[in-house]
Amino acid sequence: MKIAIIGAGISGMSCALELERNGIYPDIFEERPRPGELFNHVAGILQLMNRPVRNPLDWLKRDYHINIHPIATWKKLTMNSPNVKRVVNSRKFGYFLERGQSERSLETQLYKQIKSRINFNYRANYSELAREYDYVVVATGNRQISATLGIWKNIFLTKVRGAIVKGNFNPEELIMWVDTDYALGAYAYLTAFSPTRASLVLIHANANPQEMERHWLTFLKKEKLDYQIEENFLLEHIAGTVYPHQVRNIILVGAAGGFMESFLGFGTISALRSGVLAGRAIAKRLPFGKIIAELDKEMRRSVRIREVLNTMDNDDYNHLIATGTFPIIRQINYHTNIPVLRIAGDILELIRFSTNLRQKSILPPIPIKSANKKNK
Numbered sequence: 001m002k003i004a005i006i007g008a009g010i011s012g013m014s015c016a017l018e019l020e021r022n023g024i025y026p027d028i029f030e031e032r033p034r035p036g037e038l039f040n041h042v043a044g045i046l047q048l049m050n051r052p053v054r055n056p057l058d059w060l061k062r063d064y065h066i067n068i069h070p071i072a073t074w075k076k077l078t079m080n081s082p083n084v085k086r087v088v089n090s091r092k093f094g095y096f097l098e099r100g101q102s103e104r105s106l107e108t109q110l111y112k113q114i115k116s117r118i119n120f121n122y123r124a125n126y127s128e129l130a131r132e133y134d135y136v137v138v139a140t141g142n143r144q145i146s147a148t149l150g151i152w153k154n155i156f157l158t159k160v161r162g163a164i165v166k167g168n169f170n171p172e173e174l175i176m177w178v179d180t181d182y183a184l185g186a187y188a189y190l191t192a193f194s195p196t197r198a199s200l201v202l203i204h205a206n207a208n209p210q211e212m213e214r215h216w217l218t219f220l221k222k223e224k225l226d227y228q229i230e231e232n233f234l235l236e237h238i239a240g241t242v243y244p245h246q247v248r249n250i251i252l253v254g255a256a257g258g259f260m261e262s263f264l265g266f267g268t269i270s271a272l273r274s275g276v277l278a279g280r281a282i283a284k285r286l287p288f289g290k291i292i293a294e295l296d297k298e299m300r301r302s303v304r305i306r307e308v309l310n311t312m313d314n315d316d317y318n319h320l321i322a323t324g325t326f327p328i329i330r331q332i333n334y335h336t337n338i339p340v341l342r343i344a345g346d347i348l349e350l351i352r353f354s355t356n357l358r359q360k361s362i363l364p365p366i367p368i369k370s371a372n373k374k375n376k
């Protein structure tokens with residue numbers, strides 16, 4: 001069987017690993033000279049997202065045969081809204097993973113396990129490959145091919161402005177800020193590579209680059225952050241839903257297949273899972289739509305929660321952080337294994353049609369033209 005994978009990101013490489021486990025060696029095409037974004041950052045994996053799974057990394061190893069090592073365990077969460085600050089400690093909120101091209105990044109860890117050939121500096125054309133290969137797995141990390149195929153629906157479009165900063169940090173802590181003055185519909189956060197180096201990231205809905213720069217400066221000023229900046233970056237980050245996930249012999253995984261929680265923009269675990277499931281579906285000749293159904297359901301639940309977040313202003317944030325850290329709620333959220341998000345998502349799904357959640361969104365509409373870029 002001839003398989004092409006477009007993108008040597010985390011979903012593409014996890015798909016390749018699963019195919020290899022089944023004796024199939026795909027051709028992988030990657031437009032960069034090596035796997036990983038040009039800038040490094042530290043991503044969080046939150047145990048709350050995958051409950052009742054207790055340990056997401058053990059689960060990935062056991063059920064998906066993906067073996068990865070975090071740079072730290074996430075034990076402290078500091079939440080800031082305009083008028084409230086709360087600190088919560090836990091034995092384990094989750095893990096921190098380094099992303100990018102560094103030696104210990106997730107991308108490098110996966111790359112070292114791959115035996116198939118990766119064609120670097122190769123921008124692949126999916127429709128040409130679809131004629132030549134039995135299957136083409138689209139793992140491009142963006143919506144272009146899904147939008148061209150007419151199966152993508154925008155959910156949440158953001159700009160991400162970040163920097164690598166120097167200072168004194170706790171590598172086991174995530175600091176989060178919510179404030180509609182500079183992070184409309186989203187948030188800012190700091191996670192550390194080491195006790196002296198961290199990534200500081202601001203996410204804002206639907207801003208253009210000039211507006212984003214203004215929000216960044218407002219954020220630094222309002223939160224009195226004067227870290228020494230080593231490197232800056234700006235990118236677009238888009239969450240959407242995809243249906244169906246397979247069109248003819250083309251299978252869509254990772255962010256390109258809509259496998260990213262639109263609640264917080266977390267997509268690491270779902271990218272890895274969808275990649276492995278695509279490899280499994282191909283190798284075992286199973287229908288991808290069926291094998292992916294549970295993961296797809298999880299993504300749709302997160303859309304319901306995103307719709308609620310889109311309605312929140314600063315007073316709501318103050319209230320949420322204050323009440324969310326009441327002892328009983330804190331106990332449920334951080335010290336039990338109750339699938340809080342799954343329950344919340346299901347309840348929101350039930351009440352969805354009897355409320356006007358969508359109409360109350362405080363975000364500007366997503367520009368239509370940006371969903372229609374062609375990639376043929």
Ligand SMILES: Cc1cc2nc3c(=O)[nH]c(=O)nc-3n(C[C@H](O)[C@H](O)[C@H](O)COP(=O)(O)OP(=O)(O)OC[C@H]3O[C@@H](n4cnc5c(N)ncnc54)[C@H](O)[C@@H]3O)c2cc1C
Pocket residue numbers: 006007008009010011012029030031032035036041042043044045122123124125139140141142160162201235237253254255256259260265266267268269271
């Ligand atoms: C700043 C930032 C912070 C984040 N933080 C978190 C976090 O804390 N927790 C979390 O869970 N998630 C986080 N995410 C989301 C997560 O990183 C993504 O959901 C995940 O990386 C998506 O994986 P992917 O395999 O779909 O795409 P990617 O990992 O982006 O890989 C796509 C690959 O395809 C290649 N490519 C694209 N087009 C072509 C083409 N035509 N031909 C050849 N190659 C191509 C690209 O070069 C790239 O290497 C964050 C994302 C960003 C940007």
